[in-house]
Amino acid sequence: MSEASHHHVPAVHDDHHHGPASGLTRWLFTTNHKDIGTLYLWFSFAMLLIGGTLALIIRAELFQPGLQFIEPEFFNQMTTNHGLIMVFGAIMPAFVGLANWLLPMMLGAPDMALPRMNNLSFWILPFAFSMMISTLFMEGGGPNFGWTFYAPLSTTYAPPSVTFFIFAVHMMGASSIMGSINIIATILNMRAPGMTLMRMPLFVWTWLITAYLLLAVMPVLAGVVTMMLFDIHFGTSFFNAAGGGDPVMFQHIFWFFGHPEVYIMILPAFGVVSQIIPTFSRKPLFGYDSMVYATSSIAFLSFIVWAHHMFTVGMPLAGQLFFMYATMLIAVPTGVKVFNWISTMWRGSMTFETPMLFSIAFVVLFTIGGFSGLMLAIAPADYQYHDTYFVVAHFHYVLVPGALFSIIAAVYYWLPKWCGRMYDERLGKIHFWLSFIGVNITFFPQHFSGLAGMPRRIPDYALQFADFNMISSIGAFVFGFSQLLFGYVLIKAIVSGRKATSRVWEGAHGLEWTLPSPAPYHSFTHPPKVVEAEAHS
C-alpha cells in the first residue's frame, strides 16, 4: 500500500531508508510497522468475511422456524466459530493493525519499538486461525460449545478437535501478549521530545490502557485453557465436582479474562472516535483529561465485574450484589465519554464525511448497547434476560455498530494517509447507510424476541418468534453483503482514487497529518519537535 517516498526524510541518513523489499518476502520477513499494519488489517477483513459467512448461515437457518438447512450439531459449531473468529480474528487484529499503522506516526517514532517481534505477533495469527478453522473439518466436528466454551461442554462432552482449539487459543494469546508488550514499549519509550503523556492523541492513550488489559488477562485465558487440556488428557479434576473441582470455577476464570476482553475490543474504538469527531466538528476534543481518566476507570472496573455474566449459576447473595453495583458503576465513566463526544460536536461546524457518519452512528448505537448492558447488570432482571436473544442484541450492539463501526470509520479516515488516495465519498456514504440500516434491522428486533423469552444458541424456535427472526435475517443479509461494497470501495480507492493532500481533512490535527500522503515507508527517523497544537486533536 505504501510507496517508498524519500523526499521528506533528511538526506544524511538515507542509507537507513530502504523502500520495501520486492516480492513475497516483503510481507513474510517485514519489520516495517506499516507493512505489518497492512497485513493485520487485510487479515482481519478476511476473518470478517469468514465469520460473517458463518453468521449468515446461522441467520439463514433462523429465517423460519423449523430445521431448514443444517443440523443442530452443525448449528452449534457455527455459533461457536462465528464468535471466536469475530472476537479473536476480526476485531482484535483490526485494532492491532490500526495501532501498528498509527502509533509510530502519532508519536513521532521511526517504527514500533520491537520490529521483529512485531512480525512474529502477526504471523502467528494465520497459523492459529488455520488450526482453529481446520477443526470444522475434523472427525467429530469443530468446537460446538459456544465461544465461551464452558466446562464441562468443552471438556467432558467436547469433540476431539477441542485439543486443537486449545492450542489455537494459546497461539492467539501469545500473539496478543507480544503485540501488547510492543505497544507498551512503543508508547512509553518512543515518543518524540515534547510528546508528553497528556499530549498524546487519545487513540494512543486508549491503546496503552488496552495493552495493559491484554497483558493482564491473556495469560489467564492461557491458564484456563491449560486446565481444560489437563482435565481432558491428564485426568485432573479442575472442572469436575466428582474430584473436588467445580465447573462454575471455569466460568469465574473465563470471565475474569472475558470481561476485560470486552473492553479490549471497545477502548481502542473510543480512541478512534475521539480522533474523528473533533476533526469533522472542527473543534478540539471536549474534556481531553477526563477522557483519559474515564478510560483508566473503565479499565480498572473491568477487573471487578466479571461475575455479572454468571448471575444465574448460584452465587452467594453478597456476591451478586457486589457484582451488580460494581457493574452499574461503569456507566459513570462511560457516560463521561458519551457526554464529551456530544459536547465536542456541540456548536461545531460539522460536516458529515463517511468516517464522521460511522462515528456518530457509533456514539448513538453504542450507547443503546450500553443501556441494554445496564438492564442486564440488574441481577434480578438478569434472571429473566440471561441466555436470551436480549443478550445477543446487547453485545452485538456494542460490538458491531460499536467496535466494528469504529474500525470502518478509522479505515475511511486514515486510508488517504496510508495509500495516498481518497475513497469515493458517494460510495462510502452508500456503504454507511446500508450498514446502518442493516445493522439495526438485524439486531433491534432481537431485543423484543429476547424479552419475550427466545433463548440464544438454538437452531429452531417457537412460532411466536417467527416475524422478528425473519426481519432479523433480512437485515443480516443486507448488512453482510454491504461489507462486500466496503471491500470494493477500498480497492477502488487504493487502485484509482484521487490523490490525497498531506493534511487530507481540513480539521485534522496530529503528527500523522504532517507527513506526506502516502506516508513514507519510514516515518520519523529523527524525532520531530512536538508543539502543543500538533499533539492531539
Place this chain on the structure above:
Amino acid sequence: MSDPSKDTSVYYVPENGWHPIWVAVGVFLLVSGIGSWLNDLQAGVEPSRLILIIGGLILIATLWFWFARVIEENSAGLVNGQLKRSYVWGMSWFIFSEVMFFLAFFGALFYTRVLAVQWLGGEGEKAITGDYLWPDFVPSWPVVQNPDPLVFNNPGESMQAPAITEIGAWSAYLPLWNTIILLTSSFTVHFAHTAIKNRDRTKLNLWLAGTVVLGVVFLILQVEEYVHAYNELGLTLDSGIYGSTFFLLTGFHGFHVCLGTFILAVQLGRALKGHFEPHDCFGFEAASWYWHFVDVVWVCLFVFVYVV
C-alpha cells in the same frame, strides 16, 4: 546490517529477517504435533511424534539464530540507549504476563480450597448440591477423600508440611530444602551481577556457575519429590483436586525453573566468551530478573501449596 552506523541518536530498526516467521512455523508444527499426539493417545492409536519433533527443532534452531543475531547487533554498536530501554520494558512486562499466568492457577487453588470443596461438603447456601450428590463427602484440605473416589482415586497422602514443632520431620522435608536452594540462588545471581559491575570476570563466572548448579539441584530434588509422590504417596495428577492443583502449580513452576536455568546457562556461556560490560549486560540482567521471578513464585508456592 548493511550500515553499522555509529549514530546512536538513530533508533535501530532491523531490516527484514527470516527469523520471526520461522518461529511461527516452528510453534505451529510443535503444537499441531502435540495436539495430534495427545488425541492419538486418547483414541488408543499408535501416536506419531514426527511433526512435534520437526516443529521443536525448527523453533529451537530459529530462536538460537535470532538471539545470536541480536547479540551480534549489540556488539556492532547498533543498539543505542533508547533501544535498550525498549528491551527493559519488553522483559518487565513479559514477566508481568507470567505473573498473571500463575495467578490463574493460584486463583484455582484458592477458589477450590476456600469455596468449592466447602460447598460440596455442605457449607453455605449451596449445600444442597453436595448433600444430594455425595452426602458422605467430608470437606478437608488437602482433599485426601474425593467426593466420588470411583471416578477420581483418592490420593494416599498429601505433600503437606509437618507441624511446626516437629523439627526432625522438617529436616527431611524436601520442599524446605528446595526453598533454601532457590533463595540462595537468588543471592548468587545477584553476586554475579555485582561482579559484572566490578569487572571481576572470575567472580562473575563462579557465581553464575553456582547459580546454574543450584537450579539443576532444585530440579533434581523436584523430580525426586514427584517420584516419591507417584510411587509412595499415591498422589497423582488424576487423584482429585489436590493432586490437580499441586502438580499444575509446581509443574509449571518447575518448567519455568528449567527455562530459567537454561537461560542462565546460556549467559554463563556468554560470560565465558567474555561478553557483558558494566553498562552493557542486558541479556544477563533479563535472565536474572526472570530467575528472581521464579524464586518469588516458589516462595508463594511453598507458603500456599505446602505449608498453609
